[in-house]
Amino acid sequence: MNWIANFVRPRIKGLMGRSAAAPDNLWRKCTGCGEMVFHRDLVLADNVCPQCGYHMRVGAKDRFERLFDEGEHEVLANPEVPQDPLRFRDDKRYSERLKEYRAKTSLSDSLIAAKGLLDSIPVVIAVQSFEFMGGSLGLATGAALVAAMQTAVTEHRPFILVVSSGGARMQEGILSLMQMPRATVGVDMLNEAGIPYVVVLTDPTTGGVSASYAMLGDVQIAEPGALIGFSGPRVIEQTIRERLPDGFQRAEYLLDHGMIDMIVHRHHLKATIARILRLLTKRPQASRTNGNGVSGNGAKPNGVNGKDQHAESSITIPPPNS
Numbered sequence: 430m431n432w433i434a435n436f437v438r439p440r441i442k443g444l445m446g447r448s449a450a451a452p453d454n455l456w457r458k459c460t461g462c463g464e465m466v467f468h469r470d471l472v473l474a475d476n477v478c479p480q481c482g483y484h485m486r487v488g489a490k491d492r493f494e495r496l497f498d499e500g501e502h503e504v505l506a507n508p509e510v511p512q513d514p515l516r517f518r519d520d521k522r523y524s525e526r527l528k529e530y531r532a533k534t535s536l537s538d539s540l541i542a543a544k545g546l547l548d549s550i551p552v553v554i555a556v557q558s559f560e561f562m563g564g565s566l567g568l569a570t571g572a573a574l575v576a577a578m579q580t581a582v583t584e585h586r587p588f589i590l591v592v593s594s595g596g597a598r599m600q601e602g603i604l605s606l607m608q609m610p611r612a613t614v615g616v617d618m619l620n621e622a623g624i625p626y627v628v629v630l631t632d633p634t635t636g637g638v639s640a641s642y643a644m645l646g647d648v649q650i651a652e653p654g655a656l657i658g659f660s661g662p663r664v665i666e667q668t669i670r671e672r673l674p675d676g677f678q679r680a681e682y683l684l685d686h687g688m689i690d691m692i693v694h695r696h697h698l699k700a701t702i703a704r705i706l707r708l709l710t711k712r713p714q715a716s717r718t719n720g721n722g723v724s725g726n727g728a729k730p731n732g733v734n735g736k737d738q739h740a741e742s743s744i745t746i747p748p749p750n751s
Contacts, residue, residue, distance in 0.1 A: 459483050461654070475695045484652045484695055486632065488534070489541045489556035492591050496554055496699050502545035505553075505580060507537055507573040514568065517600040526562070526600070536561050538569035539594070542577035544586060548703035549715045553581040557592040557638070559631075564594035566638050567601045571608030574642070578615040587625040587706050592643045596636015609641040616645045625709040627702055630657050630680070630689065648705050649689040650698070651680035657689070 456465045461483025471478075475495060476485040494500040517523040531537060539562055542555040555577045557564050574590075581588040597605040619626045628646030630639075633656035640659055651657060658678035666673055676682045683689045693701045707714060 457485075460485065477695050482653065482694075484632065484654060486559055486593065488560050489536065489558045492556045493543055493545075493554065495695075496547055496589070496591075496702070497543070497545040498547065498549065502543040502554075505542045505544060505573075505577055507541070507569060508576050510568040510572050513600075514604055515600070515602055517602075519600075523600040530561050534558075534561050538567070538573065539564045540570045540573045540577075542573060542580075544580065544584070547589070547699065547706070550703060550706050550710075550712060551584070551586045552589055552706070553577055553584075553586045554589045554591065557590070557594050559593040559595070559633070562598065564592070564638070565596065565598035565605075566594060566608050566636075567598035567605050568608065570598075571611050574608075574612050575615040578619055581624055582618055582622045585622070585624065587627065587710065588619055589627045589629065589702060590643070590646070591629040591631060592634050592638060593631040594634055594636065594638040594643070596638055606637060609637050612642040613645065616642050625706060627705060629698065629702075630655055632656050635659060635661065644688075647709065648691075650701065651683065651689045651692050652695060652698075653680060653692055655680040657683055 455468055457468060457471055458465055459478040459481065461478055462481035464478070464480045466478060466480070471485070476487045476491070477483070478485065493502050512527060513522070513524045515523075536558065539559075540555055540557045542553060544551070544553045546552070547554070555574060557566075557570065557574075578588055580586070597609070599605070616626060625648075626646050627648050627650065628643055630643060630649065630651040632652065632654065634643050635656065635658055639657060656678055657680060660668075662673050662677055674682070680689065680692050684692055691701075703715070706712070
């Protein structure tokens with residue numbers, strides 16, 4: 430037993446008190462390179478590591494602030510659904526888990542949608558956030574997604590989905606799985622109305638979500654290094670008893686094999702989506718006061734040598750058929 434570390438040091442800290450000027454969250458460790466990053470530098474870099482370019486996970490609030498013009502948006506109300514239809518319980522009640530995550534994240538469920546302007550284009554943006562129960566798909570998520578799609582059809586706004594999910598929510602069983610075809614019907618609704626549907630796949634996007642609506646976009650965008658697949662690489666290796674290729678199920682691997690359309694650095698995401706929407710809707714280019722390629726949020730690229738290593742123009746998007 431190390432009595433200095435376990436007794437003396439806590440005793441001294443207790444006598445001296447904690448410094449209010451030195452909170453515990455001043456530094457964050459990058460998952461990609463292991464370097465410690467000062468929190469202000471990380472905020473300015475849109476939660477992208479300035480050292481290695483690793484894209485850290487961000488929540489719905491940050492997504493809306495970066496994608497909507499001036500961060501201004503109107504949150505859409507989520508439909509009311511049964512909270513615990515199966516009265517599920519493992520080591521604690523499912524209803525208690527929901528209360529804990531709602532208190533922790535200030536979200537009602539894993540998906541939140543809002544409408545506003547993106548580069549002066551009226552859009553609906555839905556964010557499926559990993560911070561709420563791993564972005565899992567349940568009744569509330571499916572209902573909110575379909576309702577947001579209906580709003581996009583009614584108001585004739587392009588629909589953008591930013592998704593991060595571990596798959597279906599086990600606490601809702603078959604009711605969760607039924608949200609996959611339900612959301613797919615919503616995608617068909619967008620297609621029939623001629624509404625562009627752009628999907629941004631972030632780390633991770635797996636399970637039933639990747640097996641349904643997350644891979645049905647008119648244009649599939651991924652952030653660098655994002656894990657995208659159905660089962661995890663370790664499960665697949667154990668099942669087939671073979672070693673998988675390096676980078677398997679990562680965004681770069683999927684791009685090389687034609688599963689996604691492009692990989693876009695987070696700093697260029699807004700500008701890229703705006704360009705795609707203008708091509709698909711034949712809208713004129715908006716006048717810009719900033720000619721440096723910044724995506725409208727004031728942040729500059731912080732990839733290797735300050736440049737985006739994943740060209741956002743990796744494909745040419747043809748105009749829609751007349």
